[in-house]
Amino acid sequence: MSILKVAAALAAAATMLHLAPAFANRAEHKPIAARPVMDYTPPPAGSYALHVIQRTPEGAVIGGDGKPHQLSEYTRGRITLLSLIYTYCTEPTGCALAYETSVLLRERILAEKRLHGRVRFVSISFDPLNDTHYSMQAYGGKYVRADGPLPWHFLTTASIKVLKPILEGFGQEIEVEVDARGKPTRTISHMLKLFLIDREGRVREIYSTDFLHPEAMLNDIKTLVMEEDGQRH
């Protein structure tokens, strides 16, 4: 779908519908998604390699402070778990699952002091027309943190035009679903992916729904920490 078509479809959907964040203020977070089954013991952290899959793209984003920033400010210098979401997504195996998995992982990371200050979470909106930096902060609720042991940044962009190269860089296509009359609905079709990025800004793992196993993801993060610390496998 072209930039103009995506923008037009999103604008049409936004004017037709009241797009309050589906999970605004997630402070009262409750498990809402059926988790993918994990019936194995993951290999120990540091016992395997995470190859460089691709580089992260650069781009302009709007931070929690409402000011413009370079995306690289959020993908370099720390191990980063990055997700692409939109605030009114209701797909239980989509954004909601990504959010819930991140929350679970956050708890595990905070429980291990040696990981403090080594990791950050980043969530970027698919829909800059609806998701202002205010609504993104509302979506993040109590988990919004700009610093501390585990920052979690909720970002948006200034426009579809600015967002598109970021999505393309991550290999993340989106389409606004239409109804039988060809009119845009409230659903943005996208493939759920979370990106694990090393401190050099290189994607080292990508998790789609079937891979959202917090235990294995935690070991991946620890593997990158060990790599940074010179404890390679």
Place this chain on the structure above:
Amino acid sequence: MSIRLERTKVAAIGAFAAMAVAGAALADETCNSPYTTRLIKGQEDYVHVWTLGVDGLGDGSDKLVTVDVNPKSKGYGKVVHTLPVGGRGEAHHMGFTDDRKFLWAGGLDDSKIHVFDVGTDPSKPKLVKTIADLPQKTGFVGPHTFYAMPGRMLIQALSNNKDHGGVTGIAIYNNKGEFVAKYDMPATEIGGAKGDGYGYDLAINPKKNVLLTSSFTGWNNYMMDMGKMVKDAEAMKRFGTTMAAWDLKAMKPKQIFSVPGSPLEIRWSLNPKDNWAVTATALTSKIWLIKPDGKGGWQAKDVATIGDPSKIPLPVDISISADGKGLWVNTFMDGMTRYFDLTNPEAPKEVYSKNTGKQVNMISQSWDGKRVYITSSLLANWDKKGEDNEQFLALFDWNGKELKEKWRVDFNKEKLGRAHHMKFSAKPAAKKAAAAESVRVAAAR
């Protein structure tokens, strides 16, 4: 001992003049990578056929042939698009990227990987990239299976660029077509059996973190004239006899299984409650079951015979039903399409068979199991000769009891080439909705 046994069997098989072994994988909607999104659970609109060019037939080039398969379309059962890639590189298999937007198609001879955009307009695929550095980056040749993982593609190769034998490996490329990593197939003893270093198919069970691989043969054999090969006793010894279970996350082989007779396609049951896979062995005509061993590992068991192995039916492609209760098996030599009841995977039973062509290879079923597509070509130098060299894509309806042919596209008559691997596609939802609307408007007038 298992190697000795296999050699004995291969030698016996080699005595038969009419002999071939299959190349086929990941054929259909029920056999895609579990990481591929947008499975088509309704009516597919198009079938794309990766077709081997034939010298003197049409343009002679390998090509992607697109056939309209929607019965509501005026082009139903017709070729609506052809996309030659130039030259003949032994077109073989294809696989979707995780987002199902692109189709990667490999050449077993030239080791090129053509990337087609089938997401933008599946009625008119476009060639957007050709990856030609597989041998240079990995030392492997003959890219066979293309298996999507998030943001990247696992590529199981068949051979290597040193001796063109069967020792090979797995390559990973990202979705942009850039090389990421390589892994050699296991050639040492692991868990009581020795790996042969060969490769063929691969398939993943995400919830168990396991990758299964099977084994075939190298370039020297799959590019050799089949009649010549079966008379070459040494060549006939060089077929895979193993499968391997890998730790997927670590990409490390954990177990080797002795599976004599060249185990080919691997199909995991798609039933969420199941944790087993099946394969078929080309040379020994058996179905094998791979399942947990109760001790935290896996085991491989011979559970059924396909046809009469002494007549060398040569099972090639297999297709498992979405509920894991049935398995289609094509046998190349006798042109038979067989259906096995897999209700008890420990004891599959053949419950139906039909001759569907003079030679049949790939078989692809729709998600609901009601439609079964079949193509004819195995390998350019292994296909039958003369009048037996039928080349086609055929659609059959399956009502649970009988296959009824709906139509057949003659790839010789249409001057297209040898019809090999198939993949389904559907029109983008927006266009589909618009089309439905226009139909309603037209009806109202």
